[in-house]
Amino acid sequence: MTTTTDTQVRGGIGESVKRPDGIPKVTGNFAYASDLTAEGMLWGATLRSPFAHARLVRIDTAASLAIPGVHAVLTQDDVPGRKTFGQIVADQPVLVDGEARFWGEPVAVVAADDPETARIAVATIEVEWEELDPLVDMETALEQDEVFRYAPVRRGDQQASGSVVVEEYYEVGTQDQAPLGTEAGLAIPDGEGGIDLWVTSQWTHEDHDQIWRSLDLAPDQIRQHPTGIGGAFGAREDMSLHLHLCLLALRTGRPVKMVYNREESFPGHVHRHPARLWYRHEAESDGKLVRVEAKMILDGGAYTDTTPAVVANAVYFAVGPYNVDSVTVDGYGVRTNNPPTGAMRGFGVVQACYAAESQMDRLAAELGMDPLELRKRNAMTTGDAMPTTGQIIETSLPTVEVIDEVAAIPLPPPLDSDDPLHLPGGTGLTTTPQYVTRGIGYAVSIKNIAFSEAFDDFAEARVVLTPSGVEVHTAAVEVGQGMVTVLQQIARTALGIEQVAVVPADTSVIGSAGSTSASRQTQMTGGAVLEASRALRAVALERGGGDELNSEGVWRDGALAMSLEELCADGPLSEHTRFRHPPTVEPDENGQGDLHADFAVAAHRAVVDVDTELGLVRVVQVDTAQDVGMVLNPQSARGQIEGGILQGVGLAVMEELIVDQGIIRNASFTDYLLPTFLDAPDVEMVLLEEPSPWGPFGAKGIGEPPTISSTPAVAAAIRNATGLALNRVPIRPQDITGT
Amino acid sequence: MEVRFRLNGEERSVDVGPAQSLLSLLRDGMDLPGSKNACEQGECGSCTVVMDRQAVCSCLVLAADVDGADVTTVEGLSNGEQLHPVQQALIDGGGVQCGFCTPGFVVAAAHLFEGNPAPATDEIREALSGNICRCTGYGGILRSLEELAGR
Numbered sequence: 001m002t003t004t005t006d007t008q009v010r011g012g013i014g015e016s017v018k019r020p021d022g023i024p025k026v027t028g029n030f031a032y033a034s035d036l037t038a039e040g041m042l043w044g045a046t047l048r049s050p051f052a053h054a055r056l057v058r059i060d061t062a063a064s065l066a067i068p069g070v071h072a073v074l075t076q077d078d079v080p081g082r083k084t085f086g087q088i089v090a091d092q093p094v095l096v097d098g099e100a101r102f103w104g105e106p107v108a109v110v111a112a113d114d115p116e117t118a119r120i121a122v123a124t125i126e127v128e129w130e131e132l133d134p135l136v137d138m139e140t141a142l143e144q145d146e147v148f149r150y151a152p153v154r155r156g157d158q159q160a161s162g163s164v165v166v167e168e169y170y171e172v173g174t175q176d177q178a179p180l181g182t183e184a185g186l187a188i189p190d191g192e193g194g195i196d197l198w199v200t201s202q203w204t205h206e207d208h209d210q211i212w213r214s215l216d217l218a219p220d221q222i223r224q225h226p227t228g229i230g231g232a233f234g235a236r237e238d239m240s241l242h243l244h245l246c247l248l249a250l251r252t253g254r255p256v257k258m259v260y261n262r263e264e265s266f267p268g269h270v271h272r273h274p275a276r277l278w279y280r281h282e283a284e285s286d287g288k289l290v291r292v293e294a295k296m297i298l299d300g301g302a303y304t305d306t307t308p309a310v311v312a313n314a315v316y317f318a319v320g321p322y323n324v325d326s327v328t329v330d331g332y333g334v335r336t337n338n339p340p341t342g343a344m345r346g347f348g349v350v351q352a353c354y355a356a357e358s359q360m361d362r363l364a365a366e367l368g369m370d371p372l373e374l375r376k377r378n379a380m381t382t383g384d385a386m387p388t389t390g391q392i393i394e395t396s397l398p399t400v401e402v403i404d405e406v407a408a409i410p411l412p413p414p415l416d417s418d419d420p421l422h423l424p425g426g427t428g429l430t431t432t433p434q435y436v437t438r439g440i441g442y443a444v445s446i447k448n449i450a451f452s453e454a455f456d457d458f459a460e461a462r463v464v465l466t467p468s469g470v471e472v473h474t475a476a477v478e479v480g481q482g483m484v485t486v487l488q489q490i491a492r493t494a495l496g497i498e499q500v501a502v503v504p505a506d507t508s509v510i511g512s513a514g515s516t517s518a519s520r521q522t523q524m525t526g527g528a529v530l531e532a533s534r535a536l537r538a539v540a541l542e543r544g545g546g547d548e549l550n551s552e553g554v555w556r557d558g559a560l561a562m563s564l565e566e567l568c569a570d571g572p573l574s575e576h577t578r579f580r581h582p583p584t585v586e587p588d589e590n591g592q593g594d595l596h597a598d599f600a601v602a603a604h605r606a607v608v609d610v611d612t613e614l615g616l617v618r619v620v621q622v623d624t625a626q627d628v629g630m631v632l633n634p635q636s637a638r639g640q641i642e643g644g645i646l647q648g649v650g651l652a653v654m655e656e657l658i659v660d661q662g663i664i665r666n667a668s669f670t671d672y673l674l675p676t677f678l679d680a681p682d683v684e685m686v687l688l689e690e691p692s693p694w695g696p697f698g699a700k701g702i703g704e705p706p707t708i709s710s711t712p713a714v715a716a717a718i719r720n721a722t723g724l725a726l727n728r729v730p731i732r733p734q735d736i737t738g739t
Numbered sequence: 740m741e742v743r744f745r746l747n748g749e750e751r752s753v754d755v756g757p758a759q760s761l762l763s764l765l766r767d768g769m770d771l772p773g774s775k776n777a778c779e780q781g782e783c784g785s786c787t788v789v790m791d792r793q794a795v796c797s798c799l800v801l802a803a804d805v806d807g808a809d810v811t812t813v814e815g816l817s818n819g820e821q822l823h824p825v826q827q828a829l830i831d832g833g834g835v836q837c838g839f840c841t842p843g844f845v846v847a848a849a850h851l852f853e854g855n856p857a858p859a860t861d862e863i864r865e866a867l868s869g870n871i872c873r874c875t876g877y878g879g880i881l882r883s884l885e886e887l888a889g890r
Contacts, residue, residue: 018830025838026826026845028773028813035772115767116756180777180785180839180873230775230839231873262778421861480837480874635833635879642876643836669782669871677868680877 009550011500012493013697016635019485020502021478032228033200034184034259041186042071042111044248044258045118046241047125048267049100049107052337052662053134056098060126061108069113070121072251079247081216085239087206089148092303094214094243100129101302102337103663104267111248111256134337134662138276138299141334148300149308151315153329153388153591160326162282162290166362170279170355171728173656174299175272175647177344178674181230182265183240186257187249194221195246196506200229202236204475205512214243215250222246226504232479233647234343235269237517238305266667270305270342271657273298273333275314275351281359287369287377291326292359292387294318296352298341300333305342307333312453313348315591316388320356321399321446321601322378324387329591337662343517345647345707349447354729357443357712361719371716372407375444376400389587391594395700396690398627402603403444405625405686412621412682414438415609424609424616426678431611438620439610441716444603445709448596449692449701450520454586457520457597458578460511461528463491463536465573467565469499469551470533475506476513476525481703482636483521487529489632490696494533496550497564511578519701522632523598523692528579530696536575540567581694598692602626602705604645604713606652606681610721615733617653617718619681622710626685629692629700637702642683644706650675651707652714656730742806746771747815755802762786762797764805765812773813773842777871784870787843788812794850796869813842816849824887825849832883836874843870848884857888 011017024030061073076083076095083097084090096107108125112118135141185199194217201207204224212219229236241258248256260268275298282291296314300307315331344350364371379399385392415436420427424436451457462473472491478484488500513525537549544554544562553563567573581597607621622645631637647655654673658665666672691698711729719726722736743752746769755764762779765771765788774797775785781796788797789811797812816823825848828834835841844867851858851866858866863884864877872880 016833019835021838022830022835023822023826025835025841026813026822026829027817028771028842028845030838031772032775032839034776035766178873180775180783180837180871182777229837230777231837233873259776261776262780419861421865427865480839482836639833639836639875639879642878643874644876646876647873668780669778670780674783674871674873676871677864677877677881680864683876683878 009492009496010498011489013489013632017485017489017633019482020488021484030228032181032230033198034181036186036198036257038186038188038255041255041257042113042252043115043118044109044111044245044256045122046106046244046264047108047122048264049096049103049105051100051129051131052103053132054100055130055132056096056100057130058128059108063126064110064121064124067117067121067124069117070110072111072248073108073121073125074247074251075108079214082213085210085214085243086304087238088306088308089304102267102339104264106244109244109248111252136336136338136662138297138334138336141336142297142332146335148304148333148335149311151312151331151591153315153327155388155390155590155592156326158326158328160291162284164283164285164366165280166359166366167280168359168362168727170277170358172275172351172354173730174274174659175344175651175655176266176657176672177233177235178672179231179233179235182260182262183268184259185241185245186255187245188255189249189253195249196223196225197242197246198225198227199242199245200236202232202477202479202517203515204477204507206515207239207242208507210239211242211246215246220508223506223508225506226475226477229477229479232516233345234517237343237515238270240268262669263667266664267339270340272344273300273310273341273351277351277355279355279359281363283363287367287374289322289324289378292319292324293328295330298333299336299338301336301338301340303340305340307341310348314352316595317349317446318352318356319387320353321380321444322387323380323384327387329388338659339657339664345644346704347518349445349708350711353445353708354712354715357709358715361716372403372442376403388591389595390592391596393599395598395692396627397599397601398688398690399601401688402601402625402627405688406603406605406623409623409684412607421678424611424618425614430614430616435613436609436611437721439608439717439721441713441720442603442605443709443712443716445705446599446601447704447708449598449600450518450524450581452584452596454584457514458580459513459524459528460578461525461532462510462574462576463529463532465536465540465568467568470495470497472500472502472529473505473510474513474525475510476521477516479516481640482633485636486522486526486632490526490529491533494530495537498551519703522699523695523701524579526696526699528577531579532575532577536573539573539575543567598700600627600700600705602709604709606713606717608714608717608721610718610736612722612736615736619649619653619714621682622649622713623684624706626687626702626705627700628687628689628702629695630689630698631687632699637687640702641685641706644703645683645710646675646680648707648710649681649714652711652729652731654730740803742803744805744807745809747811759802760798761800761802761805764802765797771812771814775839775842777839784843784847785840787846787870789846789850794847813845816845823849825852828883828887829880832886833879834875834883840870840872844880860885
């Protein structure tokens with residue numbers, strides 16, 4: 001999409017431009033939702049269900065309300081409008097509606113003068129419960145037809161068979177996004193019955209559309225503002241404390257702030273779906289895939305959240321980037337009383353890719369073939385059909401190239417140190433090098449970018465030229481990934497003007513930019529900014545009667561024809577766009593159709609050292625080659641990819657919610673293990689630049705692929721070191737030792 | 740109760756609650772929100788401050804215990820517009836994404852470099868292993884600090 005009109009300018013695309021929020025973040029001055037305050041502010045707190053499933057027999061708030069300093073104690077009875085919320089299906093009560101359906105579900109909320117009083121008020125609410133049997137097994141849920149979504153794929157000859165067959169069962173545990181910033185927000189009454197809300201969110205307009213309905217207000221009475229977010233990774237795609245803050249602020253007429261602590265953050269947001277997957281691959285003896293069959297169940301928790309879309313992704317990417325003519329997939333998202341699940345980086349593809357790539361290694365072993373050769377022999381490229389949906393790939397799809405490139409990255413030297421920092425178990429001094437075995441494993445993935453299945457996916461942006469430079473107005477949420485930098489770069493390159501500020505816009509002043517998820521903002525809001533910037537440039541050139549625009553103004557034949565000030569003599573020049581990606585369709589009854597807007601592939605290679613006696617793993621290095629379309633900011637791209645890989649490593653070897661009868665037993669950073677500096681592998685990467693047909697300057701979203709095939713690559717490496725089947729992630733010490 | 744202590748180079752006197760943490764005192768009582776609350780269990784390092792030449796998790800320090808102490812928070816590291824070298828290094832080296840862990844990393848890394856101006860790569864990793872970052876995979880932070888260490 002690069003055109004001759006795009007200008008060379010400092011800080012444009014392709015440079016490692018520094019983040020505009022860098023200085024406030026390193027000095028501690030960046031305002032996150034949890035840092036916000038307001039005059040006369042009250043503090044909110046939440047009473048939560050102590051059971052995964054229970055009937056609320058009686059709730060009495062009188063004693064709590066009587067505590068000095070307590071200003072409101074609200075229950076479901078106090079919700080004035082729609083009693084439920086949810087972005088796909090509004091099936092979650094704002095507060096428990098007589099039956100608690102997951103551990104930690106909000107039952108009542110209070111507002112008090114200070115956090116301590118609020119906590120005491122919560123503890124003083126009298127509640128009588130009748131405990132009910134929780135439904136915690138996803139297969140039982142499927143037997144009972146508790147299904148949020150069934151997504152099938154039937155493609156090709158359903159009777160096709162190959163001479164070599166591998167069939168296995170896999171499990172994926174529940175991963176938490178564990179963003180460092182917990183759920184937090186501040187709601188301020190506007191004095192006219194409405195609310196201004198600052199809250200941790202990935203998609204302000206979607207939240208807003210749910211909030212006004214439950215508050216029984218007009219849409220324009222609620223303004224949701226972007227705010228500083230301490231990471232998201234999908235956890236903030238669904239609402240958390242948004243409505244509770246608004247209810248308390250409306251009731252008290254005062255600003256109300258609420259910040260979840262870590263223990264309540266765990267049940268306070270959706271997680272990655274735990275999954276069970278059955279796979280059968282059939283191939284000819286030359287390795288050509290003939291047929292793939294899969295059945296997968298994803299545990300959707302008690303309410304719908306984004307489960308239907310996650311299941312769809314797992315199903316449509318069940319095979320990976322391989323050509324197969326005969327495919328059968330049945331995917332189910334089921335309702336249980338386990339912790340809530342929804343969006344997390346990779347969005348269903350993580351679970352499917354772990355199982356499918358494990359299958360490819362098994363098939364290679366069965367065939368006596370090199371696992372990379374098997375993958376390359378079946379690799380899809382542009383013009384091929386998706387094995388599941390039949391969609392013809394129109395975008396770049398360098399599958400063979402990512403495999404070759406990652407394999408060409410030099411391997412790390414053999415373990416040659418008895419420094420405990422370099423050994424599994426670390427400074428625990430649990431082993432010596434002679435008991436350590438090295439393993440190497442590969443995995444490959446394909447992921448959709450942006451929203452699929454006929455979703456009306458768009459992003460709005462307004463680009464404004466003022467005498468002092470350019471402003472980019474957008475509701476797109478920066479969650480840390482670096483979007484604000486990339487939007488600046490796009491506008492600079494398109495306009496030739498260096499002074500660009502990204503101005504976060506609330507829901508009342510611009511339309512939706514869509515969610516910061518699905519690896520979509522660089523392509524979607526980036527696309528909107530590019531379109532609006534080019535339109536603005538054309539207007540400026542016409543007004544100035546020139547042929548070039550830069551930071552000084554419009555130029556004609558090498559001379560300044562009109563300064564920015566003169567251009568804006570009647571006020572700033574402004575262009576607004578609503579950018580859409582190529583349309584997608586609903587799947588037919590066999591899951592067929594052009595369901596997806598764009599695709600990207602990635603390959604990972606993991607090198608691990610395993611202490612086979614204690615089952616401890618050190619992930620030494622994870623390398624990748626990723627299909628990125630075009631690199632807009634090399635430093636930022638590298639940061640996204642390294643961070644994504646470490647989350648994939650976490651799922652492979654340590655990150656799991658321990659859930660017992662629906663209750664999270666490790667809802668703390670002491671017990672939910674996150675990779676530290678000493679757990680982080682070295683990462684070498686190759687970024688393949690083959691342009692997307694519609695991403696700005698050919699760029700593709702890059703956020704999710706690093707988290708997808710990194711997990712199966714690590715699992716493959718541990719298998720390579722141990723010879724074990726390892727059909728479950730995370731791989732725990734006991735899975736390796738068998739004890 | 741009243742405590743007197745040195746905070747970012749200034750003598751301060753402040754009332755604290757009997758069960759209040761230093762983190763709560765800084766954030767809610769002294770208008771210094773730079774130290775972040777992410778776990779309140781001393782596991783993530785987001786609230787790291789230097790107290791009497793030790794890097795500590797301020798969520799685990801009783802506010803009453805700072806009486807007579809010398810405390811430096813992230814707000815005390817830069818001098819007006821002049822950033823601390825660790826702060827500049829993290830910006831330049833891509834060590835910042837969402838930034839929620841950043842103040843803790845800044846304080847812990849500044850403390851490391853004060854005692855060891857040219858730490859080896861493993862010394863950096865080990866010294867900062869009490870600080871969790873969920874965004875960067877630590878690569879950008881490591882390269883930033885290796886650069887600062889002249890490596």
